[in-house]
Amino acid sequence: MFLLRQCFVLISLTLFQASSPASLPSSAIDLLKFQDSLPLHSQKLLPWNQSSSSPCQWPGVSCYPNKSFQVKALNLSGYGLSGSIPADVFKSKKLVQLDLGYNSLSGSIPPEVSFCTNLEYLGLYNNYLSGEVPSEIFSLPKLNSLYLNTNNLTGLLPDFLPSCAISDLWIHENAFSGSFPFTLSNCQNLTVFIASQNNFEGVIAPEIFKGLLQLEVLYLDGNKLEGEIPQTLWGLENLQELVLSGNKLNGTISERISQCPQLVTIALSGNNLVGHIPRLAGTLQYLTNLILFDNKLDGSLPSELGNCSSLVEIRLQNNLIGGNIPPEICNLENLEVLFLSNNFIEGRIPRQIGRLSNLKILALYSNNLSGIIPSEITNFTKLTYLSFAHNDLTGEVPFDLGKNSPDLDRLDLTSNHLHGPIPPNVCNGNNLRVLTLGDNRFNGSFPVEIGKCWSLRRVILSNNLLEGSIPTDLERNSGVSYLEVRGNLLDGKIPAVFGLFELQLSSNMLEGPIPCSLSKINHFSSVLNLSYNKLSGTIPGCLGNLDKLQILDLSSNSFFGEMPTELNNMISLYFVNISFNQLSGKLPTSWMRIVASYPGSFLGNPELCLLGNDAGYCRNIREGHTRRLGRHVLAAVIICVVISMALLCSVVYIIAVRVLQHKYHRDQSLLRECHSHTEDLPEDLQFEDIMRATEGMSDEYVIGRGKHGTVYRTESANSRKNWAVKKVSLSGDNFSLEMRTLSVVRHRNIVRMGGYCIKDENAYSIRLTEKVDVYSYGVILLEIVCRKFPVDPSFEEGLDIVSWTRKKLEENDECVCFLDREISFWNRDEQQKALKLLELALECTESVADKRPSMRDVEKHDNNSRVGAISMSCTHV
Template sequence: MARLLRALAALLVLLLAAASVAVADDGETLLEIKKSFRDGGNALYDWSGDGASPGYCSWRGVLCDNVTFAVAALNLSGLNLEGEISAAIGSLQRLVSIDLKSNGLSGQIPDEIGDCSLLETLDLSSNNLEGDIPFSMSKLKHLENLILKNNKLVGVIPSTLSQLPNLKILDLAQNKLSGEIPNLIYWNEVLQYLGLRSNSLEGSLSPDMCQLTGLWYFDVKNNSLTGAIPETIGNCTSFQVLDLSNNHLTGEIPFNIGFLQVATLSLQGNKFSGPIPSVIGLMQALAVLDLSFNELSGPIPSILGNLTYTEKLYLQGNRLTGLIPPELGNMSTLHYLELNDNLLTGFIPPDLGKLTELFELNLANNNLIGPIPENLSSCANLISFNAYGNKLNGTIPRSFHKLESLTYLNLSSNHLSGALPIEVARMRNLDTLDLSCNMITGSIPSAIGKLEHLLRLNLSKNNVAGHIPAEFGNLRSIMEIDLSYNHLSGLIPQEVGMLQNLILLKLESNNITGDVSSLIYCLSLNILNVSYNHLYGTVPTDNNFSRFSPDSFLGNPGLCGYWLHSASCTQLSNAEQMKRSSSAKASMFAAIGVGAVLLVIMLVILVVICWPHNSPVLKDVSVNKPDNLASASNNIHPKLVILHMNMALYVYDDIMRMTENLSEKYIIGYGASSTVYRCDLKNCKPIAIKKLYAHYPQSLKEFETELETVGSIKHRNLVSLQGYSLSPSGNLLFYDYMENGSLWDILHAASSKKKKLDWEARLKIALGAAQGLAYLHHECSPRIIHRDVKSKNILLDKDYEAHLADFGIAKSLCVSKTHTSTYVMGTIGYIDPEYARTSRINEKSDVYSYGIVLLELLTGKKPVDDECNLHHLILSKAAENTVMETVDQDITDTCKDLGEVKKVFQLALLCSKRQPSDRPTMHEVARVLDSLVCPAGPPPKQAQAQAQAQASEKPSTTAPSYVSEYVGLRGGGGGSALSCTNSSSASDAELFMKFGEVISRSTE
């Protein structure tokens, strides 16, 4: 017995000695690895000391074995590390997982990594690694996940990777790999995921690819593969995703492909020919079928109508002929139907109206004939309809007004006739309306001016007559108007000259008269063509007109201008002189006659005035005028109304003197409704002066009441209204001056002027804006809905603290829960779709807009840019779990914990949920952001228990993993400089459980 005890003691001593050696070696190895990194953000600040004690197990990203203290996992992902991967990493021989993704590491992958013989996961993705994939990786017999995507690796794929018996995931996408796909890889019995997209791989697809009996994901998109799809493709029964798109594959699509049970089949961008195999209509599991941009011919098989679970059908860019099968109307879950750029003939099947889930229908560039079916108006969710370049006839269906979600309508280059139906104006969400190159007659309905989201209007090359409606002035977002080659007459409305976002205006080849001086205020106008009309007068040379060439004004004999280099001005002047000379005598006799008549009239008036009579009660001629227009007739000198003491010593004349009557040199910006000037007061305190474009509000008294209300509101995150002046000479609002301009300016300025905004600053800006908006919604009396929350209305002071501007001027919300407005306010990209659809607004509409601002802060992208919608982009990225790819580089360079970024992404998507009832209040939003800016540790156990108890009482839902992250937050904090707000509306546990429940529903 004693001998046994001595043996056990000796064994224990040996184990302790081994552990101590492991402790010493691994700690020193980690410090050696750190030396090869460039850690500009000091992410590895706690990697210090001599590494001789197990303290390194608490270092950031290090996970140790509980017994031996050997390093078992190394997770340094997303820390903005640069430099190279040290060869010393091979000394950590007990490593099971290495995760260095999403850094800026360069150089080669060290051969020594093959010495980590116990490694199961190696993720080096999203770096700048170069060189070949080391052959030494074949020694990693326990490796299950090898993820090297999104680097700059070159060379061939090592065939020795087939010697990894446990490899389940092999992702080498988005590199510069070349050569052929090693045939031996196809004999790996456990491989489940093979991602090789976006390389330079060559060769053909091997018949052995179906030997991968466990493979569900096969992606070789964007390579240079050639040859045909193997006839054995039908044996790949385990495949769920097969993406062969954008290669150089040829031949016909094999019949056996119909035996696959894939959810995604993408063959687009190759050179496949022949017919679409009818057997594809039996692939019931298909969610996405993409055969676009090939050389396929023949008819569309009607059996495709059996694919009732398919959401996306892309057949565009082929040589398909025949009719559109009515059976496609049976694809009840279809979201996208793209049949454009083919040779299809016949009518548009009315059966397509049964596709009530359809988002996009593209039939452009075919040979379709006949009228547009009224049934299409049943596609209630349709967002885009493009039938450009066909031979459609008849009229535009009046029932299209039912398409409330439609944003894009292109029916150009057809044979449509009749008048433009007034019902088009009820499609409130339209941003593009293109009806050009048809035979449309009649006049332009003035109701078109109600399409306040419209960005592009093209009615060119029709037979439209009448005047340009003055209501075009209500198209506040419009960027392009093309009315050329019609029969329009009358003047260019003054209201068109007030469109501040207008970039293109084409009115050539009409019968328009008058001058062009009203367009001088379209400062954003880059393209103007008014040639071949009947315009007259002098062409301005200042402001935007200096951009336009003389060709823009050809064919208008009455136009003058020294820079047009035309003799017409001189000829016109001479003609006028001759006319005056020849009619001088007649004018003289006429003047004598008119004078005699006037004398008689004056005598009559004098008699009436002097004759005694009772004075009648006179009507106020200004009774029907706007209040300020009536006062204008009194010629009262403008007065300055002071709301705060900062401007108490100043009068209107002082302000005008200091700004030289609002000289252009004091302009600091332009908005949709105003020009903004800077004025430095005598106390050296600057103010911002906003001169409104609209001179005469409909009710001056109501407007003044709103201004008094706004002026009484004080909050550290709201821009304070200091005073105002309302007069016929201009309506001026005086605000606090913000030194760093708007958030829009910071995020979207030209690269040469762009300022860097780190993560901490962005988080504080988000919190400040949220607190300001929460104050308007919940603390003001009356409560105020902003109606136009956007990054341009979030101004930044010298310390980059956020201040919400332009609140309360439009409308204030009193007691009622909702307010119905016939005029949808807001800015494209930020407008709540539910508000746009129903015109009913409440505080949740502001919450939606705020969610879009959060996405701007996170990505640095504009809400709408080059026809790309930021919200839609993030939703698609979220569905693919790749949303972090959109994070602004300035954030990834400065954020120490990308988990915070993920939480704000989740909050932004929660704010922008489709259903207003699913969105949080701004108080709740502020509390979540507060917890990130002012962290106070994990919540007490009691709060967690309360949250779990509440969750158990509700119907069970499958919540995503990040619900626990919300529960792990704690809203609250003291009265810090950031005003970390508490709310008594709900406990922290209730708040975050609520967020978890809502987020766990569909993103929409």
């Protein structure tokens, strides 16, 4: 029995020793230590079992084939591991490959990485590693592939030893800073260097590229690099991909680019490069992608680019490129993307463009293109995006546009001079999502085919000459979220499109009431603009269901009746305009805050309570309106009496004509006197001196105001004498009388009159000059964009709309702040148009007439600015 017990103990001990870590190879023990150092949930992600006699069977582990159980490669990419990288993983000197990418590892990189002297591949990409990179990594003698990209690594790049064997270096999407070390040129085997999206700065040292003759891929985009592109870079004969976009590089693109014959991709966008696109780029037969947008390149588009038969993508938008589109570009049969927008390209679109059979994106918007749209663009069978917007194109759009392009996703022809019908086949493939044809002269009816295009999401046809009603099919198209057809000649009823976020139907001829079906649109959350139509009836209470709507404009229609209380439910509204209707009664309580901010949006409704909602106040308004109606009846009677006295008026007219003729001759004499007296002003003072010294009669120089005018202090530029200048505001007779009186009166309390003058533009002719008309036109423009009277009650004493505007400009650079508040809700393009109007108004109201433009110049300015119909509710109209 004793011997049996001893055998049992011996057998148990042997079994225990066989399964203990001491019986495993050292490499397996190091791996188990690595596993144990990870958080518990990460340990479970590594199904390593110490009961196995060989770690070479474990997932992610590869060993040498000589049965030594030495680990050669450890590939744990994408296992979802977290925690820090333990130093134990680097203890194996035999380790050749270590890949820990696509995990959630954090902390710093252990300097023990230097123990892996045979390491050839190190992948720590796509983790959350931080801190500086230990210099020991770059001293590994056999390391040729280093992937540290997409982490949070910081600091400077360490120096590279002369023995650097790295061929692939990926460090992009980190936070490295400083400049690239000169010693990078020691890595003479380097073929791929990707350092995008970091904080590298400074000038790229030319010496770096002298030793990188094997370099094929260079990505330095998304940094803060400055200076010119080193000339030594253009000596890299093996370079295939050059990406330096999104830096602060300047200078030109060298003609030496032809010395990189293997180039496939050139991406230099988002810099400050100037000069021409080098013509020798046309010798790059492998060039596939030419990406130079967002620079300051000028000159014309080189015709030699037509020789780059491999080109697939040309992106040159947002530069200063001019000239015509060379027909040779149309020889690029492989071209898929042609982006030339926001330049100064002129001339016609070449008819040969139809040869680009693989073209998918054609963007020529915001140039100076003219002529017609060639019918050859209907040949594109793969087209997805087409934009000719903001040019000077004329004529009709080819009838078959879109017919052969079933994948067309977006069509934009905004702001041209196009006319004729809208092509019916633009949505032939039912993939069109965005259709913008506004600010043209399209006529005819609203295309029925558009209503049946179920893929549409955004439709803008504003400021054209479209007639008829909006197709009923559009109401069933729940995909349309934005519909803007303002500024046309559309009639009929308001459509209810059940997917809308925004509806712009202003400035048409729509009739009838507002349908309650609009209130059933659940997504209606942005704008409902029905202003300037012929809509009538009461405002329906069902609109209160639009509790997400932010802007409501019903101005300049014929709505009447009281405001329904249900509108209180529109809790998201921050702008309302119901001006110039026949509305009455109390406003919804929740709207009173809007009245305080935009009082002009409620004018033109005589019976509407604006200053309070108590019953007595509203009753007084109604009674006052009734009294006004009585006075209107009385006025009608008086008019009838006046008409019956027409004969008597004729006699009075004849007498008046004779009196006016006499007054005319007298005024001619007075004007001649005025002309002669203009020469009698003091020798040291002229009219221009007065306007310059008082800064255009600024309030800053006012020293007194009276019943008959305002007195300003001025100083002669020559003699430095002070003069008091009175700007009189009297009728012709009173003006003459005051001039005579002041010229002869002598009193110690009255300053002696030294002379008087009138603007030359009015003094030399009894007829008001064109410059006066220009000034008046400028005042009208200011009334429109500011929504103010010429002498508005809100102005300070002595200010008119011209001086008030100039004062506001001096106080605040943000013009939009004091313009009509409705402008602040417009999109950026419309705001720019309003600012152009303001700029024109200021030019027209210059105090010195010679500085004002002529009416012909004003007309050209209007045509060039293409302001179009701006939807404003002028409170004083």
